[in-house]
Amino acid sequence: MSFDRIRQSQDGENMSRKIFSLFAVTLFLELIIVPSLSTSVNAESNTSSKSENIQNTLVADVTFEPPGSDKPDDTAGGASRGGECPQELMSIGGCVIPLIPSNTEGLTITGRPTFFIYLPENSAKEVFFSLVDENNKNHYQAKIPLTGKSGIIQFTLPENAPPLEVGKNYRWAFIAIGEQGLRPDSPGVQGRIRRIEPNVTLQTQLQNVTPIERAALYGKNGIWYETLASLAEARKLQPNDPNLVNKWEQLLKSVGLEAIASQPLLN
Structure with a gap:
């Protein structure tokens, strides 16, 4: 082989090495830079998502808009909220008070909804819960233990309770049990x-939302029990959030429950 041919062969090998080296360096940089960029983008996306969630929590306005004209004629009015409790005692939270809107x-x-009532400080050890259907037939009964503290308790129908049927009306009651039992x-x-079927629009809106956003959606659609339950859930997740405390108090005041708006949630 002549010297020129040997030189050309060596030059070709050197060029191949340079191309391979350049390709290796490029690949190495891609392996380092691309994941870094992806991590950075994901981090920015997560930060943006968190910021958006925080912003939604701050701006979600939880109000209750009473349902329209399709309500039944025998729905609960404000009279059932106070029972036989004198107005002067009710105004200072001195009686058992159900957390339901007035005149709606x-x-x-x-x-299996969640029910809320306010209990003043008392000596009762239990409260009796009763749920009957529109034919006055017993649907579910239970005894709930008490601590004697003043505040708001909640009770959710358990899994062993028959579910409420869509379109039917029910009546519920909470009665404090003293030392002498039920009197x-x-x-x-x-x-x-009354249980209703949510429309398609609401079902879609309720997907992938926070408890505070759910509360706002339920409130705008006049669905009281889930409005209150969702807001209570949000408070439990962030018990020290003054913004959520304020939303809770404003909601109760808007339906005439200002006397107990600042009372603690006991369970």
């Missing part, structure tokens, strides 16, 4: 509830 029906979209004069309250 209570709607739910779930078969005709035992303090208690009652309310009414």
Whole structure:
């Protein structure tokens, strides 16, 4: 082989090495830079998502808009909220008070809703819960233990309770059980509830939202029980958030429950 041919062969090998080296460096940079860029983009996306969620929590306005004209004629009015409690005692939270709107029906979209009542400081150890259907037939009963503290308790129908049927009206009651058991004069309250089927628009809107956003959607659609339950859930997730405390108090005040708006959630 001549010297020129040897030189050309060496030059070709050197060029191949340079091309391979350049390709290796490029690939190495891609392996480092691309994941870094992806991580950066994901981090920015997560930060943006978190910021958006925080912003939604701050701006979500939870109000209750009473349902329209399709409510039944025998829905609960304001009279059932106070029972036999004198107005002067009710105004300072001195009686058992159900957390239901005044002069409007209570709607739910779930078969096992959550009920809320306020209990003043008392000696009762239990409260009796009763739920009957529109034919006055017993639907579910339970005894709920108490701590004696003043505040708002909640009770959700358990899984072993038959679910509420869509389109039917029910009446519920909470009665405090004293040392002498249930008596005709035992303090208690009652309310009414009707289960409805949510429309397609609301079902879509309720997907992938936070509890505070759910509360706002339920409130705008006049669904009281889930409005209150969703807002209570948001408060439990962030018990020290003053913004959520304020939303809770404003909601209760808007439906005439200002006397107990600042009372603590006990469970």
